[in-house]
Amino acid sequence: MTALRVLIVDDEPLARARLARQLQSLDNCELVGEAGDAEAALAQVAQRDPDLVLLDIEMPGDHGLNLARRLAAREYPPAMIFCTAHDEFALAAFSTDAVGYLLKPVSAEQLGEAIAKVQRLGGVQRRLLEREEKAQTGRSRIKAISRRGVELLDIGAIRCFVADSKYVVAHHDGGETILDESLKELESEFGERFVRVHRNALVAVEYISGLSRDCGNYRVELDGVAERPLVSRRLLPSVRALLEELV
Template sequence: MSALQVLIVDDEPLARARLARQVQALENCELVGEAGDAEVALEQVDRLDPDLVLLDIEMPGDNGLALAHRLSELEYPPALIFCTAHDEFALPAFATAAVGYLLKPVSAEQLTATIARVQRLSKPQRRLVQREEQPQSGRSRIKAVSRRGIELLDVGAIRCFVADSKYVVAHHDGGETILDESLKELEGEFGERFVRVHRNALVAVEYVRGLRRSSTGQYQLQLDGVAVEPQVSRRMLSSVKSMLERELLGEPEA
């Protein structure tokens, strides 16, 4: 099992340091970042894509509950464990789908037991690991509107879909085309052919050539026929590697 990527969010440096020591003492966890307020935490979640956030409630600016609600709006939100000195927020905290609510000072035993609940594959990971060969469904062509007018893109020529700001860009053998559809909609229709590798990317398995690690430590997929290399999130990395072993090396599924 790959290490759980953990982000700590607490405005008190001493509290962050205590939690950091406890997380670093766990063999199955990796501390990937810390934040002292909600805005920095959102930036860290977007950049680091952690599996788990250890979250305080009372902080300057947006409190932990408000941050939890904002995180819950993400397509694939991280798991949340509240770590707070206030027991009166337990009910509203669990209303955010938190997996745990720990009172400070958090004991190592409590933290270990609560984190154990998170130690299982997410839904998108299970979909990658357990994906079975099925007849491909969905449209054979996608309509797109560009400066040249209406285009019909052959789905079989598309290497990946990448979300960019307000749009989704289809990268294909003829270049790039902006679509007026969301990744969620595309994944729902073409989930047998394209797999989610990051919050902002779907890739066509048949065109994956390899996986490389960049100079910044990020993993990216190399695709036949296009220069773009979609980033693989930390959360999805182990599942993508397993998928590559099956698809590229011809190994049977376990």
């Protein structure tokens, strides 16, 4: 059986360490990352593509419930189990399609039972199969040539692709890199993760944080980069509709 890829999201390092130790004793579970807040969690989800997220509710910045709603809106959302010290959010938590709500301190037995429930869910099983198929056929990194030589860019780190003259520039958490691929090719391959906002720009849905107005035009705000791609008038309604879904 394919191992369940797990991400832990909690602002308390000791709580993360406790859950990580408990995961080690469970069969068919693999810890693929940790995050201390919602924005870091979203970045980890985009990069690591976990099958299950164990998440706290009260954290600095965005609330755990809001994070859960954003995760649930993904095309292939991970399963979610809340691990929290607060019992008053249970009803709201299950409205996000969470499959479990555990109160701290979480015991190894409780965690094991909740994860066993996740592993029995048909949707998760289909997702594991889809992940295996994608691993065989799709790229997780893009090759680029720069002054430093050949670079491999993680797709999960890229915020947007912007066409500039005869090149396409990938804006990512490490800077900017020129690619020798067309926007059309990139959209065809990565259309599930990137949306076209202009004839010269694709943006990563996961990192969209809002729209801003600039001299009568609209630009997409993206987490982690200064680049703000222009939104065409034709595509503005669809971009606005996407933002409504992400809220």
